[in-house]
Amino acid sequence: MQTITCAILTFCAALWTSYLPALELTPAQQTAKERGIALFNQFRVGGSYLLIAAEAGDADAQYYLGEEIRTLNRFITRESQKWLEAAANQGHIYAMIRLGRSGNDLCAVMGNCPSGSKSPGDWLRHAYRVALPLAEQGDPEAMFLMYKITLDTDWRAKAAEAGHAFAQYGEAISIKQGRGFYLFGNRKKAVEKWFKASAEGGYPLSMQYYQEILAERDDWEGVRYWQQKAAETGHAESIYTLGAYLSHEPEGAGHELDLVKGYGLISLLLDLDGGGGMLTTAKETLPLVAAKMTPEQIEQALAFAEEWKATHPPVSYFPDKLSIY
Template identity: 50%
Template sequence: MKLKELLSTATLFFLFSSIALAQLSPEQKSAKDQGLIFYNQLKSVSATPFLAIAAEAGDQEAQYFLAESLRKKNHYMNPESQKWYEAAAEQGDLYAMIQLGRNTDDLCKKLENCATEQKAPIEWLKQAQSIAKPKAENGDAESMYIMYELTVDKNWLKRAADAGHPIAQYWMGITEMQGEGFFLPWQRQESIEKWFKASAEGGYPKGMREYAVILGEKKDMEGYRQWNEKAALTGYASSIFEYGSDLAHEPDLYGYPLDIVKGYALIYLLKELDGGGGMQADVKDQLHKTSSKITSKQIIEAEKFAETWKATHPPVSFFPEKLSR
């Protein structure tokens, strides 16, 4: 797969695209896009007002992620977040149905502010399964993955992975890396590598990063550099940090030519991740280490490079799971 195709695929994952029933104005679309950027940078508070603009206009995707932002901000499903989950679910959003189905109401009961439910949680789960299962049995990979989320049946996860779903492939690699499944010792590692390679080639940034790590452990430095850079080019924060650190030789592990300006710039770019994710301490520490190798003039050049990168590449993102806990 060509790099351009990889980036296009990764961008689709970044936006978590779905068919919205509402036709947004340019201003509403811009607000939605900004809200998704903040959401994917784990800035739920910042994302909320932007997503609300598109959600109020009837956009299904914005309604779902507004509900997610409100739930994360409040640490439970309060009446407002439930309202937006239900709005998205009424438009057929299976992820919203699953979140409504998982709702236990424990905290809202303690706070005595539970919302009146349109349906019982089990009814939402049954509705989601009634929609997803026929599609899954007809070969739709995402529906297979949704069936896995609904049933926790590992067979659905593997079927989704076999059907080419990059996130399912990533989770197959993760679960096998954690010891699931029965393998001879050398077969387990081969299977893990197979899944991460498939996920990487399918455009999933987290799969790219895991595959790069495996290649690095095998001393395939060229392969590591190739996939580490591809993951960074999608905007994946962890890979940008690693790519910048490698270019600045902090440390020099994978044979990158020293490029102190670009390395410093990529680390500097991550200063905008001042919400969740716990990356700021590492960014501050790495900039401090790198500053001993760079002149004041080069720092100015690096900051300009960071601005150009931001304007010409996908937004920096942690790529959080769409169906969060």
């Protein structure tokens, strides 16, 4: 799956799905699945869409539906466990890991976790048995999942070396925070190496960090390039950053004033009525930009936004598909 498609669902969590049993969704079911996952990645409720594909037997939709229910309730309920187990029983490794972590869930503290077909330890061991052969064959996603299962950072390092962009981001952050021993400026070089590799692999948070590195060198052309690339992934904060700089609210990175494109980009964030805080930021900035525009320019900006929606991935906060929450 290419980077841009990966962004539509959630970042780089689809490579391993080729090992799941084949399931042909109808066009309507596939559209519902993609809409539901897009809403999930915007911290909005997409369960009614996910349910359509989940009931059709799609493991990824089952996983996201289980995760949404779990997140809304702040712990695994019977309903969320039902869907997570449905996905796990089809070989969905993320679902296995989530079920394996349920021993640390709030319900475990409260003593009211629903009983399942396997214990949390059983699910983790099962995930290990499924992921290990794939990792040993060189599959980057399986290597990263082995890190998630074992918390052994050697597996994350292997995944990074194999080209897994999220693992490369994790390596960069870990080294930046002091992991490992480096002489002189070698730590900084290692951090840059991994952020650059991850950015080139399509991960927008790495693009943001790499922009900071380029800005320190006054490479503003490079900064502008990666700001555009990050926005094109659908990353909410990056869309806002590019829109704000194009609108000169504030000026920065040497962008020429483009009120139409700037307003249009920021207006994309008006749909984010779930969480994440970008809706408030957009509402505060848009009137400042609009004050510099004619009504015709605002109409052009809204038309630009509609065209962007039709040709780019949905806006996303890019949450970790297997967050600790």
